[in-house]
Amino acid sequence: METVGVVLAMLLAVIGSGYLVRMLPCAVPLPLVQIALGATIAGVFGHGVTLDPEIFFLLFLPPLLFLDGWRIPKVGLFRDKGIILELALGLVVFTVLGAGFLIHWLVPTMPLPVAFALAAIVAPTDPVAVSSIAARVPIPRRLMHILEGESLLNDATGLVCFRFAVAAAMTGVFSLADAALTFLWLALGGIACGVAITASVAFIQRVAGQRLGEEPGSPILVNLLIPFGAYLAAEHMNASGILAAVAAGVTMSYVELTGRALATTRVRRAVVWDTVQFALNGVMFVLLGEQLPGIVERALNDARIDVRMTPWTLAGTALAISLALILLRLVWVWVSLRLTILKARRHGRHVYTPNFRLVVATSLAGVRGAITMAGVLTLPLALPGGAPFPGRDLAIFYASAVIIVSLVVASIGLPRVLRGLEVPEESSEEAEEDGARHDAALAAIAAIEKAAHGRLGQEHDVDVHASAADHVRGIYEHRLGGGGLYDPARLRVAEQAEREYRLAALQAERTAILAMVHASTLSDETARKLLHEIDLVEARYR
Structure with missing residues (x-):
């Protein structure tokens, strides 16, 4: 029953965080409030939830990544594919090398392979965290598309680097050729699984529905199960389940464009997915907060191995690593941008030269989240000989610190950097x-x-x-x-006026029906039917 109480407390924390963030005098990002509530729950119950990384990956990441892949604008994804691949591939490798050597220099007791493993797991940005920040910060649309595309694709690169860094720490052996082949299989196998699962399920569902019919809730339930099926199938083949979930979502967007789903199914499905997204996003950050007290305690115990490491130096090192990640990202974005502009000019093409503030904004928007947290928790507990895995608790602490610092820096820095910045509109x-x-x-x-x-x-x-x-x-x-x-301009004015009149009329209808129910002149069954019709019409105008 205690576990049930903790789960209910987590869900209440997710609900309460939405109200609490509006009560605070300053603009605090919602994920930080949820992390703080999670730490409070852990203090009240005396301990946090025992987090199994594999279960965490399976329950939370597939549906959220599937939804991000489904809803991301495909035109923007393919238009900026060059920039996205530079960030998703090149930047991750650059970060692993740069941050890995820096971490080993800052924390000499942490072996170099472990430092590379930590750098690899903090290198990928997180689509869930990026979306959480974007909900409160007015990020330009095209920049947001690039950040979403990057965060959806860079997980495979980071996880491959992480896997081989851990293998090097366990065995002392590293093979670049094996790493390259593994990366290709993870990426291509994962994408193929996602596409195949979604296309097959859509085909079977369509044929079965035409011949046998189906229950109204069946298409929605099948849609909810697709990302889990794609993820598990890819993991069973030792491919990337994360990329499989993303590919399944992208494929689902094209399946939806066939127009075979009923209108009522699409409306209900959107409501269900919005609820799932809200709940899972919040619970992930609450879980991170619940892990924090234990993480800090174990990190302090691990730090006592080095007599020079105090709580203050531990915190200072975490901040230095976080700022180094921002600086490495800034350098990569600026250099790659200059090379892209130079290449375009050599071919005689005129390109837009972004303001340096936009480069800084791209660097600050590299928010880390659930993938970093779940990935670092998969570090082995012991070496093959039975000795404790060196620096494990420190690595988990530094990864957690990077998540929190990236959220704070993005939420504070992005509004100030982007304020008044003129960006060419996508007028098309x-x-x-x-x-x-x-x-x-x-x-x-x-x-x-x-x-x-x-x-x-x-x-x-x-x-x-x-x-x-x-x-x-x-x-x-x-x-x-x-x-x-x-006249499109006059038409938009007319549509806005119609929207206002429609909403006023619908509210009057609703008030009249509720008054009849209260006066017992209308049954509640009939009232629910009429209110449902009004709600559907109102949803179109809202």
Whole structure:
């Protein structure tokens, strides 16, 4: 029962953190509040949750990475693929080498392979943490797409480096050729698993639904299980389950574009996934907070091996490692950007030269999170000979410190760096949206004309159908700007005005229905049906 109490306390902490962060006088990032609440829970219950890294990876990461891969804009992902790969591959290797030697120099008692393992696991940024920061910081859209793409792909690079650094610490042997081959298998095998699982499940579900029918909640449940299936299949093949979950999400976005899912299924599925995302995001950071007291205590015990290491030097070293990671990221981003601009100019292309503040913002946005925490906890407890794994508790402490410092620096620094920064807008997106609305409205009007013409002479109430067709046609002609004068700017003003009037009318409907229920002139069953219809319409305008 105590475990159930801790789980319930964690969920309450996630709920309460959303209210608490709004009550604080200054802008504190939500993940930091959740970490603090997690540490409080650990203090109240006397201990935190015993965290199994493999279970943690399986329960939390697949659905969140699947959702990020599903919802990330694919146009931006493929447009900036060169920049994303530079960050996801080159920057991780650069960070492992630079931070690894620095950590070994700062903490001589930590062997070099262990220092490289720590550098490898803190190198990847975390998509969940990046999304949490982006929710409160106005990051430019294109930069956000790049950061999301980087964080989705750099996990494989970091985990491969981590795996081979740990193997070197355990055996004293390292093979670059084996590392390269393993990386290729992890990446390609994981991506192939994700694509194959999603495509196969979608095909089977479609065929079974057409022939046998299906329960209303079945498609949503299947959708929730896909990332776990992709992750487990990839891990069973010794490939990257993380990349499999991401690839499954990207594939799911293309499956969804086939338009075979019912509208009600898409609405309900979006609500379910939003709830899952909110709960898992919060619980992950609460779990990190619950681990902190034990991590700090074990790190202090481990630090006593070196007489020069005091709690203050321990904290100073953690801060130095965190700042070094930001500096390494800054150097890599600036150098790669200059090389990209130079290459474009040599080919005679005109390219936008970003303000240096944008480079600094990219460096500060390298937020670490759950993948770093779960990965570092997989460090072995002992060497093959039975001796304790050297520097394990220190490595876990420094990784936890990097997560917290990166969250604090991003939440404090990004708003100040980005304030007043002018970034070229992606104007094509607005024009693309206007064009799509225009073409869709024309197609809708043509379909109305065809349907109305087909019913002439077949229905007794011809005038009723003609009136209904005119009403629906009028809605789409309104979208076209009053029947021919298509002015996107005036149309957006009209849509905003319509939205306000619609919301006011829907609220009045809801109030009237609730008044009838309170007066016992309307049954609660009928009221729920009518309120559900109003809620669906309101969701469209909200």
